[in-house]
Amino acid sequence: xxxxxxxxxxxxxxxxxxxxxxxxxxxxxxxxxxxxxxxxxxxxxxxxxxxxxxxxxxxxxxxxxxxxxxxxxxxxxxxxxxxxxxxxxxxxxxxxxxxxxxxxxxxxxxxxxxxxxxxxxxxxxxxxxxxxxxxxxxxxxxxxxxxxxxxxxxxxxxxxxxxxxxxxxxxxxxxxxxxxxxxxxxxxxxxxxx
Ligand code: IMP
Ligand code: MG
Numbered sequence: 581x582x583x584x585x586x587x588x589x590x591x592x593x594x595x596x597x598x599x600x601x602x603x604x605x606x607x608x609x610x611x612x613x614x615x616x617x618x619x620x621x622x623x624x625x626x627x628x629x630x631x632x633x634x635x636x637x638x639x640x641x642x643x644x645x646x647x648x649x650x651x652x653x654x655x656x657x658x659x660x661x662x663x664x665x666x667x668x669x670x671x672x673x674x675x676x677x678x679x680x681x682x683x684x685x686x687x688x689x690x691x692x693x694x695x696x697x698x699x700x701x702x703x704x705x706x707x708x709x710x711x712x713x714x715x716x717x718x719x720x721x722x723x724x725x726x727x728x729x730x731x732x733x734x735x736x737x738x739x740x741x742x743x744x745x746x747x748x749x750x751x752x753x754x755x756x757x758x759x760x761x762x763x764x765x766x767x768x769x770x771x772x773x774x
Contacts, residue, residue, distance in 0.1 A: 595767015601760040609735045614646020626683045627651040632658055635690040638747035639718045658697050670696035681709035690747045692720040695729030
């Protein structure tokens with residue numbers, strides 16, 4: 581989160597007000613997280629990364645390539661209900677991967693906001709006899725209950741603002757924007773009436 585590069589003109593025209601974390605800073609931090617994981621887990625463990633659809637796909641794709649040893653990849657779908665810029669309850673919307681007993685499981689998510697997603701997945705996965713369970717999120721918002729939700733690895737702590745890009749969406753758009761940016765009220769309004 582160093583400096584504050586200009587928002588590219590196109591994304592500015594779509595309502596993105598600020599570059600919160602630029603591409604290079606994300607790449608650097610993702611490499612660190614991958615390295616930390618490989619040091620903690622060692623070489624000879626059965627490791628499963630479970631990415632939460634859809635927001636975590638970009639982060640998970642980069643994180644898995646920052647881990648220099650064999651890992652299995654799974655996806656899980658969790659739906660949160662609530663208005664489009666807030667989240668409330670979380671429910672499992674897919675089955676969990678099979679055969680997790682004895683595995684070292686890492687839940688990969690893009691943002692820790694209300695914490696509902698992580699709390700749900702921890703409770704569900706905790707019942708399956710895993711060898712260890714970690715959560716790794718790219719972003720954590722500086723708010724409660726995010727800060728009191730157990731989470732072993734955090735890429736960046738960010739202010740409690742609505743962000744898009746690098747997998748994070750507004751109305752399913754903006755996920756492909758390569759940096760994390762703040763979507764201003766104009767962008768939110770324009771998107772919600774389309
Ligand atoms: P939770 O509230 O921690 O369970 O997070 C649930 C989901 O809310 C995340 O996986 C995101 O899909 C979504 N979310 C929370 N904050 C933001 C945001 O700032 N931008 C985009 N999506 C968000
Ligand atoms: Mg979302």
